[in-house]
Amino acid sequence: MRKSASLEFSAEALGEFAEAMMADKAGDLEKAHDHYRRSSDDVKQPSTLYNMADVERRMERYKDAIETYGKYLDAAPDAADRADVEKLIEALKQTPPIVTVDGDDARAIVFLDGVLVGPSPQTIQITPGWHAIDRIGPTSFEHDTLEAKPLEMRHLQSSSRKEEVGNVVFTASSGLQMSGSWKDADRAWRFPHRNEVPAGRYETVAFNEKYLCNSIVFDVPKGDGVFYVYIDAGQKPDRSACMPFTVKTKKLVFPP
Amino acid sequence: MMRALLLLVAVTRIAAAEPDDAVRKGTPDKFVKAAGEAFRAAVAADKAGDLRDALGLYQKAFAISPHPSTAYNIADVQRRLNQLPAALKSYEIYLAIAPAAADRIQVEALIDKLDKTPGMLWVSTAAASDPQAIDLTDAFILIDGEIKKQPGVEIHAGPYSYREGFGVDIRSGEHVVDVVTAVSFGSATCKLGPGENRECSVRAPPRTDGSVVFNSNERSVEVRIPAKAKSRNEAREVRFVLPGGKQRLELRDRSFECPTIPIEVPKGGDVAYVYASTTEHDRLERCRSMKLVQHKLHFAP
Numbered sequence: 001m002r003k004s005a006s007l008e009f010s011a012e013a014l015g016e017f018a019e020a021m022m023a024d025k026a027g028d029l030e031k032a033h034d035h036y037r038r039s040s041d042d043v044k045q046p047s048t049l050y051n052m053a054d055v056e057r058r059m060e061r062y063k064d065a066i067e068t069y070g071k072y073l074d075a076a077p078d079a080a081d082r083a084d085v086e087k088l089i090e091a092l093k094q095t096p097p098i099v100t101v102d103g104d105d106a107r108a109i110v111f112l113d114g115v116l117v118g119p120s121p122q123t124i125q126i127t128p129g130w131h132a133i134d135r136i137g138p139t140s141f142e143h144d145t146l147e148a149k150p151l152e153m154r155h156l157q158s159s160s161r162k163e164e165v166g167n168v169v170f171t172a173s174s175g176l177q178m179s180g181s182w183k184d185a186d187r188a189w190r191f192p193h194r195n196e197v198p199a200g201r202y203e204t205v206a207f208n209e210k211y212l213c214n215s216i217v218f219d220v221p222k223g224d225g226v227f228y229v230y231i232d233a234g235q236k237p238d239r240s241a242c243m244p245f246t247v248k249t250k251k252l253v254f255p256p
Numbered sequence: 257m258m259r260a261l262l263l264l265v266a267v268t269r270i271a272a273a274e275p276d277d278a279v280r281k282g283t284p285d286k287f288v289k290a291a292g293e294a295f296r297a298a299v300a301a302d303k304a305g306d307l308r309d310a311l312g313l314y315q316k317a318f319a320i321s322p323h324p325s326t327a328y329n330i331a332d333v334q335r336r337l338n339q340l341p342a343a344l345k346s347y348e349i350y351l352a353i354a355p356a357a358a359d360r361i362q363v364e365a366l367i368d369k370l371d372k373t374p375g376m377l378w379v380s381t382a383a384a385s386d387p388q389a390i391d392l393t394d395a396f397i398l399i400d401g402e403i404k405k406q407p408g409v410e411i412h413a414g415p416y417s418y419r420e421g422f423g424v425d426i427r428s429g430e431h432v433v434d435v436v437t438a439v440s441f442g443s444a445t446c447k448l449g450p451g452e453n454r455e456c457s458v459r460a461p462p463r464t465d466g467s468v469v470f471n472s473n474e475r476s477v478e479v480r481i482p483a484k485a486k487s488r489n490e491a492r493e494v495r496f497v498l499p500g501g502k503q504r505l506e507l508r509d510r511s512f513e514c515p516t517i518p519i520e521v522p523k524g525g526d527v528a529y530v531y532a533s534t535t536e537h538d539r540l541e542r543c544r545s546m547k548l549v550q551h552k553l554h555f556a557p
Contacts, residue, residue, distance in 0.1 A: 004355035011319045014327075018348035030537045059537055100542040102513030106506045121513040123542040153541040157511065 002054065003047035005039075013039045017048065024051070029059050046076035050085075062095050062151050096125045097148035103158035105137030107254045113173060114230035114248050119255045130174035130235040134192075136226070138254050139163050143192040145174040166194030168220055168227050169252070175234035175243060182207050199223075206231070213242040218249055226252040278302060278332060291320035298329065307333050324354035328363075340370050341428075341449040373451040375428055378414060379405075379435070380421030380457050381442075388459035390435050390442055397422055398434040400473065401531030401549035407437075407556070418455040428452070432473050438525055438555040439463050441495040443471055466495035467521050469553075470505065473533040477514075477546070480506040495527075505530060507543070514543035519550060527553040 002024065005017045020035030033055045040048040053068035069089050073082060101110045102121035110122040111134040117124060120135055128150050135142045135158050142158030171192040172178075181190045184204050189195060191206065199222040205215045218229050233245040298313030311333045318326040331346030347367050351360060379397050382389040397405035404424045411422050428450040435442045435458045442460025470479040471493050478490035482498065490508050500523035507514035521528050529551040536544035 005349075005352040007322055007353055009322065009353070011322050014322055014349050014352065015345065017352050018345050021348050021352060022345065027535050028537075030539070059539060060541075061539065098541070100512065102543070104513075106504065106513070106516050119515070121515065121543055155512070155541055157513075 003050045005047060006045070008043070009039070009045060010043075013041075013043070013045075013048075015039075020051065024055065029055050033059070044071065044075050046072055046079065049075055057092065060153075062092050066092050093150060095151050097128060097150060097152040097154070098123060098125050099131075099133065099146070099148065099154040099156060100124075101133055101135055101156045103135055103137075103140070103142065105135075105140040105158070107256075108135050108137035108140060108158075109252065109254060110135050111171075111228070111230070113235065114171075114232055116250070130237065132172065132174040132235075134169070134171050134228075134230075136169055136228070136252060138226075139165050141169055141192075141194050143171050145177055147174075164194045166196040167225065168195045168197050168229055170195055170229050172231040172245075173233050173235055175237055176206075176211070176231060176245070177237045178207060178211060180207065194226075210242055213244050216245075216247060218247050221251065226254075228252050278336065288321050291317040291323070291326075294320065295326060302329070302333065307337050311337065322349075322353060324350055324357065327353065335370065338451065340373060340451045344370055344450070371450055372427065374425045375448040375450060375452040375454065376423050377426050377431060377433070377446060377448060378418045378421050378423050378453065378455045379433055380414060380419040380455055381435070382457065382459050383419070386459065387462055388442070390440060390458060390460050391437055392421060392435065394437055396434075396436045396529075396553050397424075398436070398529065398531070398551070399424060399426065399431050401432075401471075401529075401533065401551075403551060414455070416453070416455075419457070421455075430473075431456075432471060432531075433458055434469065434471055434529075434531075435460065436469055436495075436527060436529065436553055439465075441466070441469055443493045464495045466497045467500065467527055468498050468503075468505075468519070469495045469527055469529045471531055474509070474538070474544075476510045476538060477532055477534065477544075478508050479530075480508065482506070498528075507532060507546070509534075509543040509546075510538065512541075512543040514546065517548060520552075522552055525555050525557060527555070529553050 005014055009017060016035045016039035020032045020039060023035060024032035033052060036048050036052045049068055049072040053065045053072055056065035056068055066089050069085050073085055100123045108120040110117045110120050112124055113132055126148055128148055130147050133144045133156055140158060141164040144156050146154060179192060181188055189204055197220055199220050201219050203215050203217045206212050216231060220227055228250040230248045231245050232248060233243040294313050294317035298310045298317060301313060302310035314326055314330045314333060318330060327346055327350040331343045331350060334343035334346055344367055347363055351363060381392055392411045394407045396403060396407060405422050411420050413420050428448055430445060430447045433444050433446055433456050440460040440462060441464050442458045444456055444458045446454060446456035448454040475492060478492045481489045481496045498521045500521050503519050503521050504516040505519055506516055517530060519528050519530060531549040532546045534544040534546050
């Protein structure tokens with residue numbers, strides 16, 4: 001995908017261009033980008049701009065790549081590959097958001113929208129829109145909601161300094177953007193949080209009736225271990241009326 | 257010399273160059289007068305065997321008015337002067353400004369061959385008067401995670417003005433050299449170009465306890481030392497103590513968590529050596545892909 005230099009380059013710019021090509025071929029993209037940039041310090045040559053954009057694309061710096069491909073088209077308005085580059089720019093603009101989930105607890109596992117993704121760390125390509133991410137370890141729990149846009153890269157990091165224990169992880173989809181606590185007749189609930197409760201069937205009204213249309217019902221099985229309770233009330237927050245929902249539950253298994 | 261003279265008028269055709277044969281191109285048509293004069297003087301110096309003058313004159317011509325033939329001849333002289341890194345760059349310049357050159361395939365092959373010309377890394381240590389000198393005879397020497405020398409293999413008097421040590425033929429580039437003995441660990445990062453010889457001196461504190469050695473080719477890749485996890489002690493180029501048996505190493509790449517590495521920590525005086533390398537650039541928003549190498553380093557009791 002690399003373009004060549006031309007005799008319009010100065011000798012110095014050609015030296016930088018050659019260094020860039022060598023670094024690029026050797027896989028050192030950072031160094032290649034530096035040399036391409038230096039080779040175009042004086043005059044913005046279309047071929048250098050194109051190669052810089054190509055390196056930025058391979059470095060996953062998509063916003064930069066879109067801008068630099070645009071500069072290439074400005075510098076070479078009659079480029080033979082104009083249509084291809086315009087198509088590439090449009091494709092890059094649709095790059096799905098990527099989120100990296102990690103933290104201090106090396107035995108943690110990661111859930112996206114209530115579905116187990118795998119052991120931490122995870123780098124996940126997600127659809128644009130609202131999402132809920134849970135990172136749960138033997139003694140930790142982190143819940144995040146985010147609205148992701150194309151081209152975004154997010155890093156969600158949880159710290160072991162925030163230790164949480166409790167056999168029931170009580171969490172929800174991004175539609176239910178609430179946190180806090182409430183009390184039933186005989187039990188206090190914290191949400192999103194880990195709650196310590198004995199085995200049995202539970203029925204509780206979260207916060208109060210205006211948020212969720214029904215009470216939450218779930219079973220906590222007998223035995224040791226951590227139990228995941230996920231209230232799926234859709235992905236987009238909506239406070240105009242009470243929210244219908246379903247409850248998903250799962251027993252958690254942590255890596256050794 | 258005759259071959260070079262013939263090629264002076266045959267502008268574009270290049271034969272695959274023998275290591276010490278001149279393969280010049282003819283005077284470019286579009287040179288400005290000054291560049292043309294410098295170019296002709298360079299050819300004369302080249303034919304007279306005065307390669308350094310020839311190089312300077314070709315470079316002068318190129319600075320006045322860049323031309324593929326001049327770039328090629330600069331590369332050719334640098335190759336014959338054994339200035340391989342500079343020759344590689346000049347051949348790249350030639351290809352960059354003459355992408356459709358008839359000899360492109362031959363030049364690319366020549367670049368590949370020159371780039372792969374091994375150099376020699378001479379691993380040595382400080383003088384015996386320095387407390388941080390290492391007993392290289394009883395040491396493992398590892399380069400980029402590969403064992404190059406076992407304990408008991410003799411070291412030798414150094415060539416040139418190098419101290420006594422151990423020579424390893426190796427490709428050009430930057431290399432991580434680790435020296436591990438039963439009681440110490442030292443490391444150095446040394447760089448050499450194609451065909452170059454370099455001394456790489458490694459020193460180490462006289463005593464470093466530990467059953468695990470970790471190192472990486474990237475400064476920002478660190479291991480969390482488990483016994484000190486609460487204090488967030490993370491390090492690269494490190495030897496530390498872990499109980500024998502199955503363990504997991506936690507790595508960090510900048511602020512990113514990496515997948516844990518299962519290791520078997522030997523009991524007794526042996527050492528588990530772990531080397532993590534990555535070729536991905538350091539702006540990725542995640543722990544980069546790592547190539548992991550593990551060795552059990554056995555030391556006689």
